[in-house]
Amino acid sequence: MTPRVYLAGPDVFLREPMAAAERKKELCQAYGFEGVFPLDAELDLGALEPRAAGLAISRANERLIRDCQLLIAQVTPFRGPSADVGTAFEMGFARALGLPVYAYTNVASDFTTRTREFVRTVRARTNRVIEDQDGMEIENFGLADNLMLVGAVEHSGGKLVSFDAPANARFTGLEAFQECLRLAKRDL
Amino acid sequence: MTPRVYLAGPDVFLREPMAAAERKKELCQAYGFEGVFPLDAELDLGALEPRAAGLAISRANERLIRDCQLLIAQVTPFRGPSADVGTAFEMGFARALGLPVYAYTNVASDFTTRTREFVRTVRARTNRVIEDQDGMEIENFGLADNLMLVGAVEHSGGKLVSFDAPANARFTGLEAFQECLRLAKRDL
Numbered sequence: 598m599t600p601r602v603y604l605a606g607p608d609v610f611l612r613e614p615m616a617a618a619e620r621k622k623e624l625c626q627a628y629g630f631e632g633v634f635p636l637d638a639e640l641d642l643g644a645l646e647p648r649a650a651g652l653a654i655s656r657a658n659e660r661l662i663r664d665c666q667l668l669i670a671q672v673t674p675f676r677g678p679s680a681d682v683g684t685a686f687e688m689g690f691a692r693a694l695g696l697p698v699y700a701y702t703n704v705a706s707d708f709t710t711r712t713r714e715f716v717r718t719v720r721a722r723t724n725r726v727i728e729d730q731d732g733m734e735i736e737n738f739g740l741a742d743n744l745m746l747v748g749a750v751e752h753s754g755g756k757l758v759s760f761d762a763p764a765n766a767r768f769t770g771l772e773a774f775q776e777c778l779r780l781a782k783r784d785l
Numbered sequence: 786m787t788p789r790v791y792l793a794g795p796d797v798f799l800r801e802p803m804a805a806a807e808r809k810k811e812l813c814q815a816y817g818f819e820g821v822f823p824l825d826a827e828l829d830l831g832a833l834e835p836r837a838a839g840l841a842i843s844r845a846n847e848r849l850i851r852d853c854q855l856l857i858a859q860v861t862p863f864r865g866p867s868a869d870v871g872t873a874f875e876m877g878f879a880r881a882l883g884l885p886v887y888a889y890t891n892v893a894s895d896f897t898t899r900t901r902e903f904v905r906t907v908r909a910r911t912n913r914v915i916e917d918q919d920g921m922e923i924e925n926f927g928l929a930d931n932l933m934l935v936g937a938v939e940h941s942g943g944k945l946v947s948f949d950a951p952a953n954a955r956f957t958g959l960e961a962f963q964e965c966l967r968l969a970k971r972d973l
Contacts, residue, residue, distance in 0.1 A: 655936020
């Protein structure tokens, strides 16, 4: 059976999400995988109020993940120093199910560097701990994002690929995604 | 057996995380629960390099969640319009395990409003869809955060409590947390 890969990421927010999905699915196929995109459930949302539509999408996506054998998450920083929270949620969901979790980011700087740039103030709390203007610690583990995300990738047997894509391909560049596919094909 | 509640949230980044943990645990006890805080594993991280320490914490937290019967997540917006990604990850993890997921936020405005304030530009893509300066869609479902987070709460039988805490209690206010405990005690 062709292993099914859930394609988590902010790609769903792109102007042409289905075109982006197609490009990823073609690459999946080239590496012996079947790509599953969050919008694949083909829900009929037309008649639903916004809130009900949002909840229906959530339910459909959970079902799609349960039907996959691995997950590749785009963790490119999204509206802040971290990955999109929907993507983070889906990584946690897949991890608890025991799926290998792969991830890629098109911004290669580390999480601490990005957070330092994002917050208004950085100050030392102790010798080893830095915090922001609200006294909230800034994670400083030399990781690509929050430790739960990176830990899930590591502990699940996946890989995290960091790559600096051009600014105009921040959410669309697929070099790092393709590298995840190559590694997954090699390892699984 | 006293049900164990995993206390997800950015509380771990506070200056005095163990004091914050104690306050939450006392409230848990008052409602018949045992609170489990992310830092409860008492890892000996002293000898580890930062990266190894981060991964050890991730592994310990996953184990703690697996040992709980429900989860209450603080989803107060953290360095951007959304919840902390580590918290989002843990919600997904708990949801996949079938745990009831409760959540609270100390900022009651909805996700679309917060995202509109955060991005540089908001423009119409179609009649129903708005997007930011990068052409990335802004979720507009009338929910408190990304639909995967809110959906997990709803579908798992939990509740999401929104409350406007004073600015100086943004990450420490416990009114909404306590309401989650009250609802969990009533429902479980």
